[in-house]
Amino acid sequence: MKNKLTLFFFTLSLLTSVTVSAQIGELERSTPEAEGVPSGAVMALMDSLIGLPQTDIHSVMVLRHGKVIAEIYPEPFAPEYRHTVFSCSKTFVGAAVGLAISENRLRLTDRVASFFPDQLPDSISANLAGMTVRNLLNMTSGIAPDWNMRNVRTDWIRGYLEKTVKAPGEHFDYDSMSSYILSAIVQKVTGMKVLDYLRMKIFESMHITDISWEVSPEGINTGGWGVYVQSESLAKFAQLLLNRGVWNGKQLLPAWWVDQMMAKQSDTGSFGYGYGYHMWLCEYPGAVRIDGALGQYALIVPDKDMVIVITECTLIDGATQRRLVWNRLLPAVTGDQPLTLGKDYKRLQKKQSAYCLPVVQGKANSSLAREYAGKNIVLGPNKFGWQSLTFQFKQKEVIMTVMETSGAQYDLLFGYKQWKKTSIDAYPPYSVDAKGRFNGIEGPFYVAGSYAWPSSSTLELKAHYVNWITALNLTFRFEGEQVQLTVKENYSSEAKIIEGRVL
Template sequence: MHEAILFDDHPGPDLRQQVVLAANGALTRSQSPEQGSGLRAEVCDAPVGGDDAARIEVDTGTADPDQGALRGAVDRPIRVFRKNFVTASGPPGRRSTRSSSSQETIMMPHPRTSSPARNLARRRLGRVIALGLALAASAAEQAAADEWPTAAPEDAGLAADLGDRLDAVLATPFGDGLHAVVLIRDGALVYEWYGRGVDEIYGRRKDGVVFGPQSLHDQRSITKSVVGIVYGIALGDGTVPAPEAAVLAAFPEYADLAADPARAAITLDDVLAMTTGAEWDEDLPYNDPKNSEIAMNRAPDSVRFALERPLVATPGAAWTYNGGTTTIAAALIARGNGGDLADYVRARLFEPLGIDRFEWISDYYGQPHAASGLRLRPRDVARIGQLVVDRGAWRGRQIVPASWIEQATSRQAEAQFGCGYGYQWWLCPLGSGLRLIEAAGWGGQELLILPDERIVLVVNAGLYGDREAYQRAFKLLEETILPAIEQP
């Protein structure tokens, strides 16, 4: 296992940058020179033979390039460069196909703010804003888990030329900005397509990206729907309150908020269905600090921030899109299961589904962005869709209680765009009258599930800033895929 966690303290004469490298149980540290605003780390492919040690090279831009060099007992070299963006990853320009388990960490620039009240460990955690986790599995198990059964369109009850039709559509300007399309029917991979172009990792631009089956992609608010599913797993485990419970009863540390009778009446049902009645505005651009989710992500206590918003409606009476509700639900999952949300999701959802690689962008204080931080491969997003189709089961194993899948994907509130809303899932009508369950993320990230037709469609895109981006996936579904269904 390779892990690179890099910390960047504040600029000034006492600036220290520590590189912590854990490999094969060994932990080594080194201080780098007093300059720079970030690091970029690359795990290189060339092995280090015998007892030789890997070398960390810090390119400081100074006359002494060896200053800050680190030696540690690892089996491949890791190079670290000062940049404004930090990533530990496989060889640049090559899609990862490693079968051994690996761990990746991504960090991005953070505000130059500090608080004397925060201890050093908290400040360091705050610099790590993405955590990639790898699952412990053998090479054979991982290879088997990554494979979807495949089927020709005609064998899945679809027109034989569906692939040609989709290729033709995606070759037009319609496909500009799209990065991946994955189509599943009856549990088999029928079609997949990958593009290239500009992307973002939680707002950080990446040019010239070539996407493929192993490419992790921002899923943005599809993360909310994942949290909605995981809440049901935790409820089955008896580690989170039931939907009818008062939410503030689960947070005794916020007794001052519970003293307000109106706020004390908010239930977990209101939280999961986004009907808390709280003031919340995500219509502002996501680079605007006044956007409620951005303000929450920058708050020292994101849960309190979400819980203490002024109430503008009676809880349960009105729906407002609110990423703070996901943060609250995720906090309950974490505190009921050892304190680590990502670890619980890995163990109880991703590992059973065979998802062996993901990243979860975190806030300045080390807490995963529960509302929008997951990065997954498109094929793995499709696994989550298939899980919903099969009422919480995956290849014969019940992972999520079937009753929770039914409840979470049933209409709990009236939302916008003529859609209903379940527990962190969209329920939008199709012109055909078919039932649709949707998880949607900023920039054109879409997971569309038609349980009656056993269809799962995943679309990833780089259309950040385009509020109509979701229409691309719907057009593909309604204008190309649904007309290709062969009637018995």
């Protein structure tokens, strides 16, 4: 009995700590109409985003005048889940650089090479010697991006500085390693990682504590990617920039620096509408965005006093999502006067809680289920590290036990015509292959699953890693002792085939 009570109170304390740290519902909520926005326009945006092909929407938040007027987290996603936001991380680096400059720790004209005397090549070119902090901020370093370097080396600073450098300041080349070098510079001049510096200077005042950032093999926040944060916290950060650095009446980030971040600092040619200091200018006049791979956005629209946050995993051009904001939502926002609530608002309320990502279609059972239940299916080599799988088939539920080559073992649950969730201690699949990936990111990770039998010999599973970004479509084809597994990752257009056999 004592052990049961101990387990109960431990579980209760764990749940309480999760609830406390989940920073949701802190921004003021309002209705669209109270802030001068028609609910019908918000619905048109939400419906259009949900209906996009090759796209899983994870969250959408719409803010006006600093208040949340609409938000959706299509099932199985939820507001408390954090999300990796890829290159949105760059804008956080840009803010940290501005803080360091405002404290006279750093200057835009400082030479990059001067910060790393022990990691320079034997021969330093004039172009390398001339590269400045500003060149890193506006992506004109003169170094051609090498996206594979971080995957094969652990000494990223030395690897970057060894590259051939063309004349800095002349050509825009978008490169996550430029942001990494800035992260390293901030750490040099402040004595702390960028995340810790931002916590002290900005995040504590904004109550953004449920945030992590990947750490490189060199012990530096990865800079160009790796921030892991809730949608509402990302919305807070975007609102801070819209407010020109002011939060609750306090100037946390210098207004002049925010202005420079959001102003055009580089001509990107046909690749966009210009680049600021680690921010993108948008096709909508005056709008800027925090931007991450696979469709992570915080759109800042000063003339409408609005912020729109989108997290998703998409394989289509992100300009499509942005055009929906520009064309479906913003034209309907014509003033600040409150509008009359009507039927559209009631419809929006119902829709916000009803959005759901599609579950797998097919039958609940197959005559083959009993034959393969409990059998150990050994898999061939694969990128997921899955050594073998075992299935249990229950009433409208499938349990897949995964044994990894590392020795880790866990269950994934799949519901029929519904999402079933579980937590795992293993890491999810990830589109970034950098050395030391996930370092600095804590678990557990939550997985929501849906299943069906499209045919008697085919079992299809869908697994959403709901506090990450990844989803897997798993299709098993059973034929005697042979089992063929086809895996489709939501961040890739390719399907991978893994051969398996029953032991």
